[in-house]
Amino acid sequence: MRIVLLGSGNVATQLALALKAIGEEIVQVYSPNLVNAEALARLVEAVAINNLSQVEQQADLYIISVKDDAIGDVAKGLNGVSGLVVHTSGTTDISILSGQVKRAGVFYPLQTFSKGRNVSFKHIPLCLEAEEQDLILLQQLADKLSSKVYELDGEKRKVLHLAAVFACNFPNHLYALANQILQQHNLDFDIVRPLIAETADKVMVNLPDNVQTGPAIRGDERTMDKHLTMLSNLPELQEIYQTLSNSIKITHK
Amino acid sequence: MRIVLLGSGNVATQLALALKAIGEEIVQVYSPNLVNAEALARLVEAVAINNLSQVEQQADLYIISVKDDAIGDVAKGLNGVSGLVVHTSGTTDISILSGQVKRAGVFYPLQTFSKGRNVSFKHIPLCLEAEEQDLILLQQLADKLSSKVYELDGEKRKVLHLAAVFACNFPNHLYALANQILQQHNLDFDIVRPLIAETADKVMVNLPDNVQTGPAIRGDERTMDKHLTMLSNLPELQEIYQTLSNSIKITHK
Structure with missing residues (x-):
């Protein structure tokens, strides 16, 4: 061709x-x-x-x-x-x-x-x-x-493109926010790399809803409160933490 | 032992x-x-x-x-x-x-x-x-x-745990939301799996800020508006889309 x-x-x-x-x-x-x-x-x-x-x-x-x-x-x-x-x-x-x-x-x-x-x-x-x-x-x-x-068709392709923003662009930005938190305390991004790899690897064979972990799905309000307090100097991250934790709670209730 | x-x-x-x-x-x-x-x-x-x-x-x-x-x-x-x-x-x-x-x-x-x-x-x-x-x-x-x-020490461990929520729990939930969007249109989660794998793989050797892609970092308001319209029946996802897109724009401006 x-x-x-x-x-x-x-x-x-x-x-x-x-x-x-x-x-x-x-x-x-x-x-x-x-x-x-x-x-x-x-x-x-x-x-x-x-x-x-x-x-x-x-x-x-x-x-x-x-x-x-x-x-x-x-x-x-x-x-x-x-x-x-x-x-x-x-x-x-x-x-x-x-x-x-x-x-x-x-x-x-x-x-x-x-x-x-x-x-x-x-x-x-x-x-x-x-x-x-x-x-x-x-x-x-x-x-x-x-x-x-x-x-x-065009409609499904557009849906797929939207889903890709949630599956790729947003997770990558969350990695960046994790790095921002680590840097503030002189911790290296390298320490979370195995966790990122395993998180992605898990959904290669599972649906993400079935392998959700963390304080929000456990309903662990104490840990979430601690985290929100730790983010008080980063209000933008605090908002993201709150929004996503609520969404996890709603999804799994 | x-x-x-x-x-x-x-x-x-x-x-x-x-x-x-x-x-x-x-x-x-x-x-x-x-x-x-x-x-x-x-x-x-x-x-x-x-x-x-x-x-x-x-x-x-x-x-x-x-x-x-x-x-x-x-x-x-x-x-x-x-x-x-x-x-x-x-x-x-x-x-x-x-x-x-x-x-x-x-x-x-x-x-x-x-x-x-x-x-x-x-x-x-x-x-x-x-x-x-x-x-x-x-x-x-x-x-x-x-x-x-x-x-x-305990302080750094707590910071690390907080960063892990951003690096693992939240990305996994975003995978779940991507799946929710796909399911609404009878598309299989399998179609985004290679994208998820590559997104995680990229940050094994790069810092996430250096490999961010998508409409928000391009300042592509037209695509973001389209996406927000497509999410009008899912107001919770709309809010997450808006919050994370703004955060990407702020981080990279």
């Missing part, structure tokens, strides 16, 4: 490397910033471009992997192509493309991508949306990348 | 198995409920007792691993022994023991223990507190169990 990649951020980079690794041909990498386009193009032996008028018109697949706000503008620049055009966004409707291009789809990898951290696509859920033949095309590609391929 | 274990819950069970595995001798397991004492005693070839008057007086170490509220009462029953008496609680002061027994200490394993899930003590941080010779004794035992042994 001859692929044009539009974007050069974390998702675009990881996806480009994964596609290259399974033997797909990335013909061009587009970014409005040519330096960024070149950096990624070099990694996957593609041609770097920074103007949508330069886009190769005969590719099989165009992957738009840019900030949500910019998808529409990039799609406009692809209105002449006959290949399939997909975006990689969890929250953006497929209609942002289908108004602009002949064949539209979505190729949403459900994962958290950070600069400088390579991820294996093998176990990344890939969520696809497209019409009939194009869906088959995307499925064939996705199956080569990952063992977890889902067909999801 | 001849050890008497007082308690038969999750922590007591995992600790007993780990101690047995490194060749320590557990002479007795105490629980007010004899059936519980017997179940654990059988696993580690100990004698089950349900009355503190039956406690062997000549053991080297007495480990009190019961609910925080019950530690004081159990300690009272040990006031004749000359061996070292420790509790395993993160939030309880050593003084609850030192008022009752000659030699007091703390042996706090920082981990989340759930029924039916065996954990390896190899990488569990063990947090110790005791006076001189007794501290050395605990360190020797702890070093055999784990590669992560810390000496921490």
Whole structure:
């Protein structure tokens, strides 16, 4: 498959490397910033471009992997192509493309991508949306990348993206707050790392409701009061502690 | 070392198995409920007792691993022994023991223990507190169990316990809320498991502040508004979404 990649951020980079690794041909990498386009193009032996008028018109697949706000503008620049055009966004409707291009789809990898951290696509859920033949095309590609391929419509994809904020972005921020508490007392973050690993590991085989631990689920008001007192110099954390503890109590009552 | 274990819950069970595995001798397991004492005693070839008057007086170490509220009462029953008496609680002061027994200490394993899930003590941080010779004794035992042994006073141990609520109990509850959102739309929890694993894995080598992702840190108000609208039938989750998103924005501004 001859692929044009539009974007050069974390998702675009990881996806480009994964596609290259399974033997797909990335013909061009587009970014409005040519330096960024070149950096990624070099990694996957593609041609770097920074103007949508330069886009190769005969590719099989165009992957738009840019900030949500910019998808529409990039799609406009692809209105002449006959290949399939997909975006990689969890929250953006497929209609942002289908108004602009002949064949539209979505190729949403459900994962958290950070600069400088390579991820294996093998176990990344890939969520696809497209019409009939194009869906088959995307499925064939996705199956080569990952063992977890889902067909999801736009509504379900948006629900999944929302759930991902609760499953990933918020837990990571709570790790950061734990670190803030530790630092205030000259304790190293390293001491809670095994706990974080085990907490995530437990829900690989259990549902989280079945393995909840801690003072809130035990109804241990004394410990919770002590904790709230300890947080009196961090009112923002105190509020979070209260809100989440109440939610645990409500869920398990 | 001849050890008497007082308690038969999750922590007591995992600790007993780990101690047995490194060749320590557990002479007795105490629980007010004899059936519980017997179940654990059988696993580690100990004698089950349900009355503190039956406690062997000549053991080297007495480990009190019961609910925080019950530690004081159990300690009272040990006031004749000359061996070292420790509790395993993160939030309880050593003084609850030192008022009752000659030699007091703390042996706090920082981990989340759930029924039916065996954990390896190899990488569990063990947090110790005791006076001189007794501290050395605990360190020797702890070093055999784990590669992560810390000496921490009561204040730091309590801070650590509070941080653990943020690093473990709250993230697990957020996994549960993610599942609640998914279930409402007939999506399986399995789809977010790789994301949870990667989120935890990332902070094994990074600090969480450096790998935060999601709409809040991007300042993506449009996506956050969409998410809040989607949560309008779950006001409790809406509040949590708002509180944590604000906290991410404040932390990273």
